[in-house]
Amino acid sequence: MTPPRGFPEAEYRARLARAQAMMAQADFSALLLTTEPHVRYMTGFLTRFWESPTRPWFVVVPATGDPVAVIPAIGAHLMRQGWLTDIRTWDSPDYADDGESLLADCLAELAPTGRIGVPMGIESHLRMPQDAYARLARATGDRLTDDAFILRRLRLVKSDAEIGKIAQACTIASRAFARVPEIARDGARLDDVFRRFQMLCLDEGADWVGYLAGAAGPGGYGDVISPAAPVPLAMGDVLMLDTGVVWDGYYCDFDRNYSIGPANGTVRDAHARLIDATHAAHDIARPGATAADLFHAMDRALGGGSTGRLGHGLGMQLTEWPSLIPADHTVLEPGMVLTLEPVVEASAGRILVHEENIVIRDGPAEWLTGPAPAPIPELGS
Amino acid sequence: MTPPRGFPEAEYRARLARAQAMMAQADFSALLLTTEPHVRYMTGFLTRFWESPTRPWFVVVPATGDPVAVIPAIGAHLMRQGWLTDIRTWDSPDYADDGESLLADCLAELAPTGRIGVPMGIESHLRMPQDAYARLARATGDRLTDDAFILRRLRLVKSDAEIGKIAQACTIASRAFARVPEIARDGARLDDVFRRFQMLCLDEGADWVGYLAGAAGPGGYGDVISPAAPVPLAMGDVLMLDTGVVWDGYYCDFDRNYSIGPANGTVRDAHARLIDATHAAHDIARPGATAADLFHAMDRALGGGSTGRLGHGLGMQLTEWPSLIPADHTVLEPGMVLTLEPVVEASAGRILVHEENIVIRDGPAEWLTGPAPAPIPELGS
Incomplete structure (x- = not known):
């Protein structure tokens, strides 16, 4: 609705x-x-x-x-x-x-x-x-x-009306992600996939697509902020799309990964660990926990050694405070909207990033997206 | 190409x-x-x-x-x-x-x-x-x-390679504008038209749609910066779409007006005067003329009394210097890319704005868009 x-x-x-x-x-x-x-x-x-x-x-x-x-x-x-x-x-x-x-x-x-x-x-x-x-x-x-x-x-704590707009943006992007099999396959050019994905977001009701980044590469990708190259997808690539669609001035910010053809064991394992990590953070995401707690929960699930931030606030902007980093001791309160964004290095120089959006409630946090299942989706050729 | x-x-x-x-x-x-x-x-x-x-x-x-x-x-x-x-x-x-x-x-x-x-x-x-x-x-x-x-x-003077990218953005948006009859008609909701127009821009090759504003109203509109309301177009409305599509990091910035059904005399006349004004500026847009000269050329063609700016620079950003205002004495040089953006008040509180993009050359300026013909396009019901 x-x-x-x-x-x-x-x-x-x-x-x-x-x-x-x-x-x-x-x-x-x-x-x-x-x-x-x-x-x-x-x-x-x-x-x-x-x-x-x-x-x-x-x-x-x-x-x-x-x-x-x-x-x-x-x-x-x-x-x-x-x-x-x-x-x-x-x-x-x-x-x-x-x-x-x-x-x-x-x-x-x-x-x-x-x-x-x-x-x-x-x-x-x-x-x-x-x-x-x-x-x-x-x-x-x-x-x-x-x-x-x-x-x-x-702005840190959102009203119910604000959360409703963020949830609507999440719903729209989720419907677009569900249609990625229509546009991405072996041989499709990455820049065309970016273009078509934005069209899907609009078709599903986005006011505009305020952010789209992503990447594709064999067994993972080098970064998560690059624009799309006119390079065809190939079997064995991991394709990641990370979008912030806007609805009535409010953003979602989450991504999905896809394997072009069957995923190898390394990729399947990396994706499953990312999903585990988001659940580890979600499990403790309650009033009284801190932003740093969520970082450490994900870091532990990933085996330690994480750098950078593993999530952040979300709302009128694609990224807001707090940051899920060890130094951020912001205490969670009902109405805060967060992304959970763990990253793993699947092989040397090849990363995978997964991202979900949640809202802190009295009791367990509410998922605004997914949560995605552990198996990485595989797109046919 | x-x-x-x-x-x-x-x-x-x-x-x-x-x-x-x-x-x-x-x-x-x-x-x-x-x-x-x-x-x-x-x-x-x-x-x-x-x-x-x-x-x-x-x-x-x-x-x-x-x-x-x-x-x-x-x-x-x-x-x-x-x-x-x-x-x-x-x-x-x-x-x-x-x-x-x-x-x-x-x-x-x-x-x-x-x-x-x-x-x-x-x-x-x-x-x-x-x-x-x-x-x-x-x-x-x-x-x-x-x-x-x-x-x-x-950044004021663009290289040929930069101009090529701006021209490509203009070409893409021009193709999208040519397809507006596919999406806009009596009864179509303005917010859906905005959404579909962005899809057309992407379908025609935009990397992303960095800007879309516009309006619709009987015989004109109140401003040119509003987001779209979920209001149906009606016979006699003037619909304006103003877009900045991005191609390889460079923008176009121009608009087009459409009459929903037959335009009345006031609207036809207002649109024709806007076209006249852009030609008046284009006629003198050569090295040595100033930004202010272009303002005055358009203002004279419109009968005087213009306020605000009637165009501006364009390139890596949707709007850049110079400004086509009386106080801007920037001397035009080959390689500057400009918008010509005259505005008329068709009736009390109802304006029409038209916009074209040009590049200053040795000799006459080159149109990067249109130029649009004087008759306002009429969309069937």
């Missing part, structure tokens, strides 16, 4: 209330948001127009009262369809003043004193020119400071 | 030579690159993995010698397939030191003294956490400074 699109205003008011409670606790008079997910989280502003890097977009969250959008005029019509009422615009790009004075005035009005939080920590960036930021820092009396991870903490 | 994928090493060496000549002139000892297009421009590193915001990626361009990549280990395999040989990696994310000391050491080695240029001006951003940037600025003795638009100037 397809969930409704958008969110009721109450969802945004709840987000704002949580933000302002955290702001009060950390003594912020405002937050300044500049990136797509942060702006969308607070306003509902959903557009692929962020693909254009030209214009900066700003949202100011005051300590009390509603957020204010300070945005290019080209976005006003769409922003007015959301819940914000105070929308201030300028004609961008403006080489003399690309929203800077409008933003500075807004901050002076809504937060004349006190600290202004800006996401500055790991996994963040500022989506405005660095020189404009330096001028803004001066114009605000050097009151811009790290947001104490307020935005991260807000 | 499909152009070859990738670039020969000579293309990258030419880019580097131009960069280092500009660096010498502006007295930089290094450039620091952090964003996807900048890293790719200098290294050829093409991956959709940038969709994950987790990890920072760095490339250092020294005053002499080859660039050095300072990147997360997950990217090493792919980076090694390019032309760079000095690739330094760390296991990211690392909460204690996410590449910062590796980068600082690299800068200290390659540029122990002198200014280090970082893109900081309009249309740029820095893709690394702001707090890490502040620490890096201190670690480098406050030698990070604006790059004097070196990266912008480098």
